[in-house]
Amino acid sequence: MTKQQANWSPYDNNGGSCVAIAGADYCVVAADTRMSTGYNILTRDYSKLCKLADKCVMASSGFQADVKALQKHLAARHLIYQHQHNKQMSCPAMAQLLSNTLYYKRFFPYYSFNVLGGLDNEGKGCVFTYDAVGSYEKVGYSSQGSGSTLIMPFLDNQLKSPSPLLLPAQDAVTPLVEAEAVDLVKTVFASASERDIYTGDKLEIVVINADGIHREYMDLRKD
């Protein structure tokens, strides 16, 4: 008599890819808008981006029901913060809150692979990348999701800075100008859509800079 295994999983993977790139005075956060399950497409028009604070946007791929719950939770915590401190949360503060929130469910995790992008208190771009249980790191660029294995090596090729062990210390943020970074993101998603079946349909790009938040879309392959 073999051991009975669970045949129901509380999780599902809705696919998709997310990218964020930090610049000297801007930050680009992008994700595709395809939501799928198995080999089927649920919708071609689903936003994986969520504005958590004035200068802070989170992109999440994975199980979108968990992502939605996580976004609502963070939004409620942000409201409480605003009531108590009379100001918006900074991006680094939100980054720590996200990490703590994820680890809180260490033994029944949010199936959510996140990338947080925004401006820090000095107006410099910052990107934080996470795993499902809250381990995080501040980086100059990152990607998560089904296409990340295709996207990340390309970003490394274009953006990777010399080792942080070298002296003098090099800036983590990319020397690219905002327009170049947006172009790079478009190129990267166009390539990922070619080979990753879960990435495609439309690309949603959000740029955060001193003027505020600006959003644009680009069509991707629909197959």
Add this chain to the structure above:
Amino acid sequence: MFRNQYDTDVTTWSPAGRLFQVEYAMEAVKQGSAAIGLRSKTHVVLGCVNKANSELSSHQKKIFKVDDHIGVAIAGLTADGRVLSRYMRNECINYSFTYESPLPVGRLVVQLADKAQVCTQRSWKRPYGVGLLVAGLDESGAHLYYNCPSGNYFEYQAFAIGSRSQAAKTYLERRFENFKDSSRDDLVKDALMAIRETLQGETFKSSICTVAVVGVGEPFHILDQNTVQQMIDAFDIVGEQEDPAAEPDAAAGQEAAAEPSAAADQGGSTDEGVAPMDI
């Protein structure tokens, strides 16, 4: 009100059927600095007088944003008010989280009232010593409620609480029939005039008062001092011109208002009088 043998515990009734501790809590509200509220069909305005302990200290915060569509002005023990505001904010956030829509004002007010009632029926608690003017907007329109330490609540077109609030109430009683169709700016002006009544002669500047507005298309926010000062300057001259015409009305109004309040005082001192909570 005089001390008697039935006023030590909140859980002790007096022979006349009164809970003195609750009434004493309402006295604490009357001692706090004034807060007023008034509403039209589309907007609600809250105003309060800033009382500072001394010239050296800052004044206490008496108006709190509870949510985009609800705000509250308090009079009495401000610490109790702060705690209740935190409770209200939490309730709004939880409701929003579950139902993805703003908490209707009437619901929040009932929850607040029930919370206050609990403190009137536990021997190890004391009533909250704060009166709350809750201003909010929901699907059924603009609302202004007054929450009492007793656990009662009432809806108002306009109301004032705290010290010297009777002067503001008199002013509001004269004008409240027009409030329903007032424009937002006229409503704010009426609020400032009502606040001025409670100051009774003190110089009226924006540093001595705080005004907040919530309305259709306008989330709850506190007006900044410059805007308030501009409005005070704008109608101050007009205010002086209006006074001679208003005086005969004011005199008549105050006489009429004085009689019921005198009757209430007499009722309060004898045990056979109507309990203030019933009014």
